[in-house]
Amino acid sequence: MESTGSAYPSTPPPRPRSIRLTFGALMLVMLLASLDQTIVSTALPTIVGEFGGLAHLSWIVTAYLLATTIVTPLYGKLGDLFGRKIVLQSAILLFLAGSALCGLSRSMGELIAFRAVQGLGGGGLIVTAMAAIGDLFTPRERGRYQGIFGGVFGLSTVLGPLIGGFFVEHLSWRWIFYVNIPLGFVAVAIIGLAFAAPNHGRRPAIDVVGALLLAVTLTALILLTSLGGNAFAWTSPQSLALAAITVGGLAGFAVAERIAAEPILPLKLFGNAVFAIACAVGFIVGLALFGSVTFMPMYLQVVKGVSPTVAGLALTPMMAGVLLTSITSGRIISRIGRYRPFPIAGTAIMTLGLALLATLRVSTSTWAAGGFMLTLGLGLGLVMQVLVLAVQNAVDYRDLGVATSGTTLFRSIGGSVGVSLFGAIFAAALTAGLAGRLPAGAGLPSATAPAAIQALPAAVRVVYLDAFTAALRPVFGYAAAIAALAFALTWFLKDVPLRGPARPAR
Numbered sequence: 001m002e003s004t005g006s007a008y009p010s011t012p013p014p015r016p017r018s019i020r021l022t023f024g025a026l027m028l029v030m031l032l033a034s035l036d037q038t039i040v041s042t043a044l045p046t047i048v049g050e051f052g053g054l055a056h057l058s059w060i061v062t063a064y065l066l067a068t069t070i071v072t073p074l075y076g077k078l079g080d081l082f083g084r085k086i087v088l089q090s091a092i093l094l095f096l097a098g099s100a101l102c103g104l105s106r107s108m109g110e111l112i113a114f115r116a117v118q119g120l121g122g123g124g125l126i127v128t129a130m131a132a133i134g135d136l137f138t139p140r141e142r143g144r145y146q147g148i149f150g151g152v153f154g155l156s157t158v159l160g161p162l163i164g165g166f167f168v169e170h171l172s173w174r175w176i177f178y179v180n181i182p183l184g185f186v187a188v189a190i191i192g193l194a195f196a197a198p199n200h201g202r203r204p205a206i207d208v209v210g211a212l213l214l215a216v217t218l219t220a221l222i223l224l225t226s227l228g229g230n231a232f233a234w235t236s237p238q239s240l241a242l243a244a245i246t247v248g249g250l251a252g253f254a255v256a257e258r259i260a261a262e263p264i265l266p267l268k269l270f271g272n273a274v275f276a277i278a279c280a281v282g283f284i285v286g287l288a289l290f291g292s293v294t295f296m297p298m299y300l301q302v303v304k305g306v307s308p309t310v311a312g313l314a315l316t317p318m319m320a321g322v323l324l325t326s327i328t329s330g331r332i333i334s335r336i337g338r339y340r341p342f343p344i345a346g347t348a349i350m351t352l353g354l355a356l357l358a359t360l361r362v363s364t365s366t367w368a369a370g371g372f373m374l375t376l377g378l379g380l381g382l383v384m385q386v387l388v389l390a391v392q393n394a395v396d397y398r399d400l401g402v403a404t405s406g407t408t409l410f411r412s413i414g415g416s417v418g419v420s421l422f423g424a425i426f427a428a429a430l431t432a433g434l435a436g437r438l439p440a441g442a443g444l445p446s447a448t449a450p451a452a453i454q455a456l457p458a459a460v461r462v463v464y465l466d467a468f469t470a471a472l473r474p475v476f477g478y479a480a481a482i483a484a485l486a487f488a489l490t491w492f493l494k495d496v497p498l499r500g501p502a503r504p505a506r
Contacts, residue, residue: 019136023145025190026129027152029092032180032187033125034153036064036099036118039160043173045301047111050173061294061419063112066222067119068126069412070215073265075124076131076405077207080398081262084132085195089188091124096184098122103177118177123412130388131404132195142389147330150385151323161297161315169307207264210256214264217249218413225420265406266399274394275403277493278387279410281343284486285383286414287421288354288479293318294419295426295472296357296373302453303362303465317370321377322384329382339386340495346382347487353379354480362469383486384411394496422475429474433467 040047040060047060079087098118105111133145167175224242232238257263269275296315300306329342353376360369388407395403456464 021190021193022132022136022195025187025195026132027148028183028187028190029088029125029129030149030152031156032092032095032183033122033129034156035160035163036095036122036180039164039176040064040115043164043168043176045298046168046173048108059112060108060115062222062416062423063115064119064122065412065416065419066219067116068123069222069409069416070218071120071123072127072409072412073214073402073405074211076127076401076403076408077262077264078124078401079128079131079405080401081206084128084135084401085191087124088128088132088195089191091121091128092184092188092191093121095121095125096181099177099180099184103174105174127401127405127408130408131392131401133392135400142334142392144330144334146385146389147327147333150326150330150381153322153326153384155319155323159319165297165307165310207256207260207262210253210260210264213249213253213256217246217253218416220245220249221413222416222420225417225424227424263402265402265409269395269399269403269406272394273492274494274496275391275406277489278391278407281347281383281486281489281493282387282407282411283414284482284489285347285350285380285387286411287418288350288483288486289380289415289418295422295475296369299360299469299472300366300369303469304366306366315373317374318377318380321374321379322381323377325378325381326385327381329386333386333389337497338495339390340490340493342382342386343390343490343493344487346379346386347483347490348379350376350379350383351480351483351487353377354476354483358473358476358480360469360472360476362465387411390493390496394494418479422479425478426471426475429471430467433470434464437463437467 044060075087075091095118098114098116098121101114102111102118105114130146130149133142133149137145163179164173164176167173167179220242224239224246227238227242254267257265257267270279293315300310325346333339333342353372353374356372356375357369360372388404391403391407392400453461453464
């Protein structure tokens with residue numbers, strides 16, 4: 001059963017004078033959270049070069065995304081129950097603690113563990129900030145402000161690798177974590193002073209069983225996609241056990257949500273066609289985005305031999321595309337009150353961009369790669385925040401947090417699965433591509449540090465770079481095929497007119 005926002009009052013209450021300051025703080029929170037999903041990518045070769053552990057490279061990203069994914073629905077529910085202000089401040093402080101620990105890491109194991117701690121806080125930043133937009137603005141206004149959020153997300157997609165590259169080249173990779181601390185404390189202070197979120201006055205009832213079952217299910221799923229076909233075969237006892245845990249955990253979660261007083265993710269939401277389709281499309285967007293963008297800085301550094309900073313700058317076209325279409329579409333949506341055409345066009349353009357990236361060769365020019373990334377960015381900007389807007393407009397206010405977190409959850413799951421799955425595909429393809437092609441007696445460095453690759457003998461380096469690039473093509477090719485599925489799904493997205501104020505009458 002679908003809601004059209006009838007629970008909202010006919011006129012919004014007066015806005016506080018601090019609303020712009022609050023929105024600025026929410027933008028900073030969004031920047032911090034989304035930045036940390038991409039800032040590590042440029043530093044990966046350097047980190048692996050220092051700590052070793054090439055086989056665990058993708059887990060530096062996956063640990064953060066997995067932790068973020070697990071706690072996302074919990075934060076959405078806590079925001080609905082206790083108010084978003086205290087929940088958001090708590091999430092920021094946990095995120096900052098994880099950031100400090102990451103910077104102090106002395107081994108690959110420590111870094112992966114502390115990235116998970118950081119993700120436990122980071123999971124509350126994006127979802128709570130986006131839900132807070134529902135506290136501040138009417139549904140029709142949200143198009144403009146969610147569009148700006150999409151622009152911030154797009155900015156971080158490229159700003160992350162750029163900042164990461166600068167720190168790696170001129171300071172230390174540890175500063176990619178330390179930089180969060182001053183910015184985070186500024187956000188906490190502004191939110192404490194300016195943000196007056198509504199008190200929902202609902203009786204707290206935490207769905208502990210549902211949260212635990214969801215955590216088990218998602219962890220088993222990510223382990224399966226990350227290790228299956230790589231550390232052990234898909235038909236091995238380990239893979240089958242993880243698959244069984246995933247299915248069993250999901251079934252148990254469904255039962256728990258049916259009987260919970262305050263379910264962490266109410267199953268009734270999936271009866272809302274807008275919510276269900278937005279979650280499916282969001283999953284695919286997350287999978288394609290994080291699963292592919294993680295590898296672009298590596299391609300530019302290893303194959304093109306550019307510095308980490310230049311690799312970050314080379315991703316600027318994607319940022320420009322996301323910024324342009326996200327902000328522009330947001331303003332248009334607020335003006336016309338409809339959103340459906342934008343995700344349809346966005347997924348089509350996104351599919352084209354990924355298909356173009358699947359044609360990358362060693363000889364592909366940096367300009368051509370930039371054009372491919374611009375195309376991908378233009379598509380992403382038309383999709384990401386529009387899905388959140390559509391869901392918030394289609395549910396009752398009391399479910400605003402869990403609906404927002406549900407949409408974000410599926411995008412995070414897609415990102416986690418994408419990084420793990422594409423990492424496994426890439427590693428397997430690289431191993432197969434090098435098999436039998438290296439000159440007799442030739443050895444390879446134990447890490448993918450660009451300097452070590454460039455120092456290889458010419459004959460070995462040519463073979464390695466060719467195999468490396470060939471291993472990337474199936475990553476983007478599969479991503480393009482999955483994006484095409486999202487395009488098909490967006491045609492079923494119902495266009496519910498944007499109306500009704502955002503906040504309940506007081």
